[in-house]
Amino acid sequence: MPGKVADFLRATELEPAERAALDQGVTIRRGQGYTLRVTAVCAVHRQLLARCRSLDGAAAIPAQRKARREYENRVSTLGSPA
Template sequence: MPGKVADYLRTTELEGAERAALDQGMTVRRGQGYTLRVSAVPAVHRRLLARCQPLDGGQGLPAVPAQHKARREYENRVSALAP
């Protein structure tokens, strides 16, 4: 999970399984940012992805290009997971 997505999700209300997955993730430094390695079942990743929908700039909020790209990368990784 890209760091910008993880940072956003840490500021939102999450369910117990989602919060636990985020808290148990391992941070890996990547250049200027970081990646959070999260071990969870695909259903948890899909719920986390749904919760970071506002990063796309919906609901009257401006889209920040870096956040939009991070969400899109996470969406690509989640869609590649087996159901």
């Protein structure tokens, strides 16, 4: 998960399973930013993705919109919904 998405999700109200997945994620430094490696079932990733839909709006900066799209692409490759 891109760091901009992780930062946004940390500031929102999450379910206990979603919060636990974020808290147990491993931070990997990448250039100027970071990636959060989150190990969770597909359903949790889809829930997290649904919570960050507001990053598609006009209020989000372009980097946040791109980060959300990248995360969506990664989640879509995980397979069928659980």
